[in-house]
Amino acid sequence: MTQMSYVRTNMLPEQKPPVTQAGPIRWLRENMFSNIPNTILSLLAIWFIYSLLGAVLPWIFHSSWNAGSLRECRQSIQAAYGPDASGACWAVIRERYNQLLFGFYPSHLYWRPILAFALMLVAIAPILFAEVPRKVLWFSGLYPFIAFWLFWGGTVFLPISILLGFVIAYVVAITLPRFVGSLGAVILAILLPIIWWATLAGPAVNLMNRTLAGVLTPSYIAKMEREKSRNEAIISSKNSDPAQVDAAKGLIKQADRRISDAENIGALEAKLGKLKAAAKEKLASLPASVKAYRSLAAVPDTVSPADRAKLAAALLAVTNYNKAKTKLRHVYAEVGRIGFQPVESSKFGGFMLSVVIGVTGIALSLPLGILLALGRQSPLIIVKTLSVGFIEFIRGVPLITLLFVASTLLNYFLPPGTTFDIILRVMIMVTLFSSAYMAEVIRGGLAALPRGQYEAADALGLDYWKAMRLIIMPQALKISIPSIVGIFIGLFKDTTLVSIIGLMDPLGLSNAIRADSNWNGIVWELYGFIAFMFFVFCFSMSRYSAYLERKLQTGH
Amino acid sequence: MTAISDNEPRAAFRLSMLIYDTRYRSLTIQVVAMVLFMLGAGWLISNAAANLAALGKPLSFGFLSQPSGYDINQHLIAYNSQMSHARAALVGLLNTLLVSVMGCVSATIIGVFIGVLRLSKNWVVSRLAAFYIEGLRNVPVLLWIVLAMAIFIETLPAPRAFRGANPSATMYLDNMVAFTNRGFYIPKPVFHSGSWLVVLVFFLSLVGIVVFGRWARKRFEDTGQLLPTFWIKLGIFFIPAILFYFIMGHPITLDYPALKGFNFKGGFHLRNSLIALWLALSFYTATYIAEAVRAGIQAVSKGQTEAAYALGLRPTRTTQLIILPQALRIIIPVLISQYLNLTKNSSLAIAVGYMDITGTLGGITLNQTGREMESLMLLMAAYLVISLSVSSVMNWYNNSVKLKER
Numbered sequence: 006m007t008q009m010s011y012v013r014t015n016m017l018p019e020q021k022p023p024v025t026q027a028g029p030i031r032w033l034r035e036n037m038f039s040n041i042p043n044t045i046l047s048l049l050a051i052w053f054i055y056s057l058l059g060a061v062l063p064w065i066f067h068s069s070w071n072a073g074s075l076r077e078c079r080q081s082i083q084a085a086y087g088p089d090a091s092g093a094c095w096a097v098i099r100e101r102y103n104q105l106l107f108g109f110y111p112s113h114l115y116w117r118p119i120l121a122f123a124l125m126l127v128a129i130a131p132i133l134f135a136e137v138p139r140k141v142l143w144f145s146g147l148y149p150f151i152a153f154w155l156f157w158g159g160t161v162f163l164p165i166s167i168l169l170g171f172v173i174a175y176v177v178a179i180t181l182p183r184f185v186g187s188l189g190a191v192i193l194a195i196l197l198p199i200i201w202w203a204t205l206a207g208p209a210v211n212l213m214n215r216t217l218a219g220v221l222t223p224s225y226i227a228k229m230e231r232e233k234s235r236n237e238a239i240i241s242s243k244n245s246d247p248a249q250v251d252a253a254k255g256l257i258k259q260a261d262r263r264i265s266d267a268e269n270i271g272a273l274e275a276k277l278g279k280l281k282a283a284a285k286e287k288l289a290s291l292p293a294s295v296k297a298y299r300s301l302a303a304v305p306d307t308v309s310p311a312d313r314a315k316l317a318a319a320l321l322a323v324t325n326y327n328k329a330k331t332k333l334r335h336v337y338a339e340v341g342r343i344g345f346q347p348v349e350s351s352k353f354g355g356f357m358l359s360v361v362i363g364v365t366g367i368a369l370s371l372p373l374g375i376l377l378a379l380g381r382q383s384p385l386i387i388v389k390t391l392s393v394g395f396i397e398f399i400r401g402v403p404l405i406t407l408l409f410v411a412s413t414l415l416n417y418f419l420p421p422g423t424t425f426d427i428i429l430r431v432m433i434m435v436t437l438f439s440s441a442y443m444a445e446v447i448r449g450g451l452a453a454l455p456r457g458q459y460e461a462a463d464a465l466g467l468d469y470w471k472a473m474r475l476i477i478m479p480q481a482l483k484i485s486i487p488s489i490v491g492i493f494i495g496l497f498k499d500t501t502l503v504s505i506i507g508l509m510d511p512l513g514l515s516n517a518i519r520a521d522s523n524w525n526g527i528v529w530e531l532y533g534f535i536a537f538m539f540f541v542f543c544f545s546m547s548r549y550s551a552y553l554e555r556k557l558q559t560g561h
Numbered sequence: 562m563t564a565i566s567d568n569e570p571r572a573a574f575r576l577s578m579l580i581y582d583t584r585y586r587s588l589t590i591q592v593v594a595m596v597l598f599m600l601g602a603g604w605l606i607s608n609a610a611a612n613l614a615a616l617g618k619p620l621s622f623g624f625l626s627q628p629s630g631y632d633i634n635q636h637l638i639a640y641n642s643q644m645s646h647a648r649a650a651l652v653g654l655l656n657t658l659l660v661s662v663m664g665c666v667s668a669t670i671i672g673v674f675i676g677v678l679r680l681s682k683n684w685v686v687s688r689l690a691a692f693y694i695e696g697l698r699n700v701p702v703l704l705w706i707v708l709a710m711a712i713f714i715e716t717l718p719a720p721r722a723f724r725g726a727n728p729s730a731t732m733y734l735d736n737m738v739a740f741t742n743r744g745f746y747i748p749k750p751v752f753h754s755g756s757w758l759v760v761l762v763f764f765l766s767l768v769g770i771v772v773f774g775r776w777a778r779k780r781f782e783d784t785g786q787l788l789p790t791f792w793i794k795l796g797i798f799f800i801p802a803i804l805f806y807f808i809m810g811h812p813i814t815l816d817y818p819a820l821k822g823f824n825f826k827g828g829f830h831l832r833n834s835l836i837a838l839w840l841a842l843s844f845y846t847a848t849y850i851a852e853a854v855r856a857g858i859q860a861v862s863k864g865q866t867e868a869a870y871a872l873g874l875r876p877t878r879t880t881q882l883i884i885l886p887q888a889l890r891i892i893i894p895v896l897i898s899q900y901l902n903l904t905k906n907s908s909l910a911i912a913v914g915y916m917d918i919t920g921t922l923g924g925i926t927l928n929q930t931g932r933e934m935e936s937l938m939l940l941m942a943a944y945l946v947i948s949l950s951v952s953s954v955m956n957w958y959n960n961s962v963k964l965k966e967r
Contacts, residue, residue, distance in 0.1 A: 036684035043683050050685040188580055387591040391598055401948035402941045403905035409923055409940075413933040417612045418605045498701035505703075505912060512703060528711045536700045536708075543699035 064529075067092030070099055074523035097524050098534050104518070105534065108354015108509045114158075117345065118357050121155040124148060125364070133549070149368070156353075156361065158345035160338055162213045166206040170198035211334055218341030222267050225340045229260045229267070236260070267340045273333050280326040287319035350428040354509030356538060362428070363497040366435040370496075371489070373436065374443025379473065381448055392444070399441035404499050407434040412506040431503055439496045446492060450485035451477065483557050490550035494543045511535045613934065622939075624930040625650070631925050633916045635832050646926045653921030654943055660839055660917065661904040667843040668903060669896070672850025679855050690851070698848040703909050705845050709837035710913040717742040717833075720824050732818075739818055745831040746818035756812035763802040770794050834915035838907065846903045850896060857892035858884060890962045897955040901948055908944075918943055 024030060037047040067086045072078040078094035086092065098105070107115055128148035131137040150164040174194045181190040236253035239245050245253070266273070295316040298304050304313060353361065380392030399407075411430040416423065454477060462472035482489075504513030515531040518524050579589045613619055625647040632642050637655045640648060679690035697705070718730035720741045732739045739746040752760075777788050806813065818828030861884050869879040908919040916924075918940060927936040 036682070039682070046681070046683050047685050050683075050689050054685075054689065385587050385591050385594075387595050391594065397949070398941075398945065401945040403908040403919070403944060405908045405911070405919060406923060406937060406941050406944065409927075409933075409937055413927070414937055417609045417934065420608055421612055421615060494699070498699075501701040501703045502909070505909075512701075512707065528715055532704060532708050532711065536704055539701055539704070540696065540699045544695060547695075547699070 064091065065093055068095050069093075070095050072096040073100075075525065075527050093530050093533075094527060095530060097518065097527050097530050101514075101518055101524075102534075104355060105511055105514055105538075106355045107357050108514065109352045110348060110354070110357065111346075111352065114346065114348065117155045117158070117348075121152045122360070124151060124155075154344065157348060157350070159347040160210065160214060160342050161344040162210045166210050167202070170201045170206065173201055174198045211337060214334075214337040214341040216341070217343060218267075218270060218337045221341055222270065225267050226264055229264045233257050233260045263339065266336045270333075270336060270340070273329070273336060277326070277329045277333055280322070280329050284319070284322040284326040287315075287322045291315060291319055350426045353428060354514055355511055358428075358503070358508060358510050359497065359500040362432055362435055362500045362503065363493070365432050366439050366496050367493045369432075369436040370438075370440035370443045373440035374447055375478065377440060377444035378447035378451060381444060382451055396441045396444050399438055400445070404435075404438050405502055405505060407438055408502055408506050410434060427506075427508065431506075431508065435496065435500070438499075439492055442492050442495075443489065446485045446488040447481060449488065450481035450483075453484050454480055486557065487550045487554050490546055490553075494546050497542060497546075498539065511538070609934070618931065620934060622935055624926075624932050624935070627930075629926065630929065633921065635835055635916060646922075646930070649926060650918060650922040650939065650943075653916055653918035656835075656915065657904070657907055657910075657917040657919075658947075660835060660842070660907050660910065660915070661900075663839050664842040664846065664903045664907065665900045667839070668846040668850055668899070671843060671847035673854055674851075675847060676851035676854030676858075679851055680858060694848045694851055697845055698852075702841065702845045702906055703912060705841040706838055706909055707912055709841040710834065713833040713837055714742050719743070720820065723820050723825075737815075737817060739820075739825055741825070742833065743824070743830075744833045745836055746825045746828045747831065748815040748817050749827070749829045751814050751816050753812045753814065755809040758809055759802060759805045759812060762805045766797050766801045769797050769801075773797060832915065834910070834913040837913055838910050838915050842903050842906055846899050846906075849899050849902075853892050853895035853899070854888075857888035857890075857895075860891050861887045893962075894955060894959055897951060897958075901951055904947060904951075905944065 021027070025034065038044045067082060067090050069078040069081045069085075069092065072081055072094065073096070075094055075097075078096050082090055082092045082094075103112060103115070107118060110118060125148065127141065128145040131139065131141040131145060147168075150168045153167075154161060154164045174197070177197055178190055178194040181193060185193065236256045239253040240250050240257075292312045292315060294308050295304060295312050298316060304316065377392050377396055380388045381396065383389050383392070408431060411434040412427065415430045415433070416425075419425075458476060458480065459472070462476040465472075467475065501510055501512045504510050504516070507513070509517065512535065515535060518531060519527060579585050610619075626645050628643050629646045629649040630642050631649070633640055633649060633652050633656075635656060636652045637659060638652060640652045675690050675693055678686050679694065681687045681690070717740050720739075720743060722728060722730040723732065723739065723741070730741075737748050773794065774790065777790050777793075781787055816827050818825045818830075820826075865883050865887065866879060869883040874882065907917060910917040911920045911924055914920070922936050922943075923940040927933055930936070
């Protein structure tokens with residue numbers, strides 16, 4: 006019998022798949038043109054993208070980067086791209102980007118905010134990335150004080166005195182439990198720093214300034230003289246333009262005033278002593294009918310005009326004394342300063358202001374939000390009611406009303422005569438605002454934890470705070486990280502609202518720039534640049550949170 | 562044997578037990594918290610009272626009844642500058658509600674649309690939707706508001722461009738609407754005698770739609786027969802009202818805006834501050850709604866769809882009956898909190914000069930009367946009432962759709 010079957014002995018080479026079933030064409034067929042409705046949708050979308058880009062791209066690239074005003078811009082664009090061309094005038098960004106980034110911060114001091122931001126990256130590195138050594142956290146703890154000093158300048162003793170309060174709290178909390186029990190130590194650790202800040206810190210800083218002023222007066226005067234001669238050189242130089250000359254003249258006047266102040270510290274002190282004696286005497290000799298009053302508006306109508314006049318005179322003497330005292334303090338601070346040139350809050354602006362407010366708000370609202378969330382979960386009915394009331398109140402009103410409170414009302418709630426900085430007030434309100442939202446997010450994290458975790462912590466015999474610190478919070482915070490970043494993005498965007506109460510954030514600055522006659526009528530370039538900057542900040546943060554979410558994923 | 566008593570011997574109460582005994586400690590903490598809160602609140606209030614007294618303006622709401630002395634260009638109820646500050650605040654409140662309701666409706670429509678596009682299997686379309694979402698939500702809403710206002714002022718023609726024999730700008734939709742840099746002009750319905758019947762019939766047909774819907778559902782559950790409810794409802798919506806409109810002899814006409822002199826007269830004038838605020842808020846909030854819709858639909862597990870297919874349901878019915886009811890449970894709470902955000906964000910109206918309650922009570926009234934404390938208290942109270950009432954509705958809804966577990 007013969008075997009009649011035929012078996013192929015050599016394999017055929019593998020054939021390539023049909024063109025329509027491989028590579029980009031297959032991808033296109035599957036993802037864009039799988040059926041008729043899909044094809045129509047794709048074509049519509051492509052047409053939309055094409056017309057959008059067709060409208061925007063020529064505008065972006067038919068642009069002028071080098072011009073001194075909007076009119077020059079338009080002329081140069083028309084010269085380059087034909088009479089009907091309209092393009093972006095990026096020259097405004099080129100001329101003003103310093104302002105959009107730093108506001109009116111003195112330009113020779115830009116290195117300070119830049120250094121502060123660079124250090125901020127170092128300070129938040131151990132929080133953002135687990136690979137960074139834990140020891141860097143010490144620097145993160147110190148960073149707020151360094152940053153405060155770099156941004157606002159002034160004497161180094163102010164941040165040190167504030168830091169000292171925290172050091173006191175730490176030392177008390179570490180050493181005292183042996184002597185006064187843990188609860189006593191906690192109470193003292195809260196109480197002592199408050200006493201230090203409220204009563205002793207201010208005079209201590211003043212004392213340091215005063216002592217140093219006594220030592221540094223000659224070198225200070227020499228420094229001012231040097232500054233004067235530098236400015237005189239600017240005035241006499243032929244290259245300087247009128248604006249520089251004006252600025253130099255102003256600086257010379259300021260230096261003169263400062264020199265005379267520094268030379269007359271002794272006289273100022275003597276004058277202060279006299280004013281103090283006068284005010285004391287007038288207050289002591291007040292008639293009985295007005296003795297109890299410290300404001301004219303509060304005096305009842307029955308008091309005779311003569312007594313009223315006496316009270317007015319006494320109050321005036323007190324005001325004069327206070328003014329002289331403040332003035333002398335300023336002189337001490339200026340002459341005896343070990344530190345940087347101070348920069349007023351009104352000079353802050355641009356993205357620097359947004360970042361400062363945003364970062365402070367988020368950093369302070371996180372601990373506050375944790376406390377509020379714990380308060381809301383607490384079985385203690387009063388603590389719970391207070392927390393819920395606070396959270397619901399803050400979440401129920403728009404941020405702008407809280408900023409109105411900061412700008413018009415907050416001073417009313419403080420002892421008469423206290424005023425403090427608008428940026429600080431805004432920071433307080435922003436912190437309160439975001440802490441309520443933070444509390445809700447963390448509460449979500451707490452609620453998402455299985456009950457077993459709480460029970461396990463109890464079973465280990467941990468007390469409430471230890472259980473929260475070691476078991477509950479690490480997990481709850483991990484769950485809520487995406488939402489916390491979400492709140493931060495929201496807060497950062499909300500910092501633009503401060504332009505409504507007159508601070509110079511990027512949006513406020515864009516109005517200021519358009520008020521300049523050179524740039525009157527410029528709209529899209531400024532808004533486009535600001536939107537782009539915000540987009541870069543916020544989008545990268547949301548990407549970071551997505552990365553973190555993936556990294557912290559412990560499930561399957 | 563001695564019986565072991567359940568009761569431990571009662572120790573005498575010592576002061577230290579207030580701190581160390583868990584039975585009393587919570588009480589101590591609460592009392593301390595309450596006392597601290599009272600002290601803090603008392604301190605703030607006494608400071609405020611002292612400061613206000615020193616300024617000569619103790620707390621009083623009398624200024625509300627004084628004439629306001631300022632005009633509000635967009636008002637839903639009768640208002641002029643002789644009316645009181647309270648009336649101005651009410652006009653502002655209605656303006657807030659107007660832009661919020663308009664914004665919520667349009668943000669929902671845009672948001673659902675974009676959210677569905679985002680889920681599309683079509684790559685370009687879903688990328689485009691993602692681009693829209695990320696592009697809009699990563700930029701502050703205040704910027705969008707002022708940008709929208711700038712677009713209207715800079716790019717739309719002035720009313721005078723519509724003048725002359727050969728105007729450079731034209732009206733749209735058969736001369737019914739005009740888009741100008743002073744705002745949009747749209748036709749206004751004018752109700753003549755007999756129009757009330759048409760309106761009544763229209764509202765009755767709305768009731769009819771609801772009644773019919775219930776009846777059709779009951780019939781379906783009883784007999785299993787489906788009716789083409791959508792088309793029937795559409796018919797009930799339009800036909801009776803249109804029929805009565807013709808029977809009564811066109812009792813409702815439209816008042817068209819027309820150019821008279823240098824400006825448009827007649828019709829509704831929607832200020833561009835309102836339109837800018839409305840569009841910016843709705844496009845911005847729509848991004849969050851789109852994400853909520855996407856997350857809600859994706860949260861329904863794939864097994865649900867597969868189970869529905871296994872039961873033989875068609876894809877549209879699967880979406881209607883299986884996916885949407887489960888997704889809505891996730892979407893609606895987010896949706897309502899976005900409505901609240903939109904309402905609160907509408908306070909940014911002040912940036913474009915739309916007179917909402919922040920602009921009237923918290924803006925001009927505050928500045929004219931110098932009554933910061935009272936104005937801001939009332940302003941916050943107004944927003945709180947809106948927020949708390951909406952969130953109580955949300956809580957009620959959440960409880961009613963909550964999965965009933967152990």
